[in-house]
Amino acid sequence: MPQWSAYTPGERIKILRGREVTQTDLADMTGLALITVQKAEQDICLTLPTLLKISAALSVDVSVLLGQQAPRRAMEQGDRTMLRQVAQATHDTAAGLLPEGAEPVPDGVLTSSAKLAWQHYWKGDYLTLGGVLVPLLTDAAVTCDAQPTSAAWQALSDAYQITACMANLLGARDLAYAAVGHAKHAAEHAGDELRAARVDSARSWVYLRDGRVSDSLELAQAASEGIEPSYRDASHERLAVYGNLLTHCAVTCARLDDTDRAGDFLSQVHAVGARLGDEYDFHGARFGPTTASTQAVGVNVTVGEHGKALRLSADIHDGDLSGLAGAARNRYKLDVALAQADAKMWDTSLDTLESVLTDAPQWARHQALPNVILERVGRASTDRLRRLSKLVGAPALPAGGLTETGTQAAL
Numbered sequence: 001m002p003q004w005s006a007y008t009p010g011e012r013i014k015i016l017r018g019r020e021v022t023q024t025d026l027a028d029m030t031g032l033a034l035i036t037v038q039k040a041e042q043d044i045c046l047t048l049p050t051l052l053k054i055s056a057a058l059s060v061d062v063s064v065l066l067g068q069q070a071p072r073r074a075m076e077q078g079d080r081t082m083l084r085q086v087a088q089a090t091h092d093t094a095a096g097l098l099p100e101g102a103e104p105v106p107d108g109v110l111t112s113s114a115k116l117a118w119q120h121y122w123k124g125d126y127l128t129l130g131g132v133l134v135p136l137l138t139d140a141a142v143t144c145d146a147q148p149t150s151a152a153w154q155a156l157s158d159a160y161q162i163t164a165c166m167a168n169l170l171g172a173r174d175l176a177y178a179a180v181g182h183a184k185h186a187a188e189h190a191g192d193e194l195r196a197a198r199v200d201s202a203r204s205w206v207y208l209r210d211g212r213v214s215d216s217l218e219l220a221q222a223a224s225e226g227i228e229p230s231y232r233d234a235s236h237e238r239l240a241v242y243g244n245l246l247t248h249c250a251v252t253c254a255r256l257d258d259t260d261r262a263g264d265f266l267s268q269v270h271a272v273g274a275r276l277g278d279e280y281d282f283h284g285a286r287f288g289p290t291t292a293s294t295q296a297v298g299v300n301v302t303v304g305e306h307g308k309a310l311r312l313s314a315d316i317h318d319g320d321l322s323g324l325a326g327a328a329r330n331r332y333k334l335d336v337a338l339a340q341a342d343a344k345m346w347d348t349s350l351d352t353l354e355s356v357l358t359d360a361p362q363w364a365r366h367q368a369l370p371n372v373i374l375e376r377v378g379r380a381s382t383d384r385l386r387r388l389s390k391l392v393g394a395p396a397l398p399a400g401g402l403t404e405t406g407t408q409a410a411l
Helices: 009-017 023-030 034-041 048-057 069-073 077-094 107-123 126-146 150-169 173-190 193-209 213-226 236-255 259-276 289-302 306-314 318-323 326-342 346-359 369-376 382-392
Strands: 280-282 285-287
Touching: 009 023, 009 034, 023 034, 023 048, 034 048, 077 126, 077 150, 077 173, 107 126, 107 150, 107 326, 126 150, 150 173, 150 193, 173 193, 193 213, 193 236, 213 236, 236 259, 236 280, 236 285, 236 289, 259 285, 259 289, 285 289, 289 306, 289 318, 289 326, 306 326, 326 346, 326 369, 346 369, 346 382, 369 382
Parallel strands: none
Antiparallel strands: 280 285
């Protein structure tokens, strides 16, 4: 049997649909015309908006339709070992199975370790992150058990939340669901409503990657309304978490093809960014005016407005991106590369893509968007496509790929 990546997107749709779901059923589930579904399974005029609707209907991430789930299952030995160790630490600590004789750790040490874990996560350095998460999970759980403090519960919540986010990227959805549930429990013990809202943001992202788009939007919107800043409480921390949640709402509305609501949320996102005045990092939620601008580019790519996306990106300079985390910066560049591809700026698009693939190879190989871009730039140099496909970790893609644009959910 061929590897999953060897099938075309249309063949993957047909396989995932199976015998129980007909093409007519899939058309009804997605709201697409039957002829569109038929063409999709024949790899004719297969657009990214169509892929997004089909992936949601089939309850899979779009990366599965693009052939990237198989590479995730075939992770390198180091990746597999790391993920197994983090999963074991997550399940053991949540069950109260703690090392015998382990001593509590000072709050300051736990807080520093959690901050370090966030830094590795946003760099996309997952192997190193695993080495930080395992002791952090254990130390924080031991401390919460023996000498519980708000800081210890906060650190434990962060450790579980980071685990959920990493597992979500690596395709370990069961671990992501379990870890995000433990994160919410710990945040509630800490009595920290902003951290609890951040966990809701992570859960909504897990929903999005799992094809539960409407659930994702409902959760993110409810969480944002629960912490909406007032004139009495408009701290930088609250604004950062609030802006992060509004961004997720905008992205999810774009995935649902609700352009008007996406635009409304983007307006709020820009307003919150302006109030902050600069990028601010809180509980792993980095937000500010630059984040608002880069996310606006991504949302416009999702809804097929590549011209507007490129106009917006022209006002964002390299110096502006220095305040973003590495993953957010690379994510923005992938959005720009896709907009460039849709504008038939083939070489420029590949230049942008290659810069991300070479600067952040570990992060990029767990993203679906590079494959989308390679399929879109089907008329470029065959040799160059083959070289970039190797960096992505997938076979060289055929010409004549996607004909419309889109983007994934924000990290």
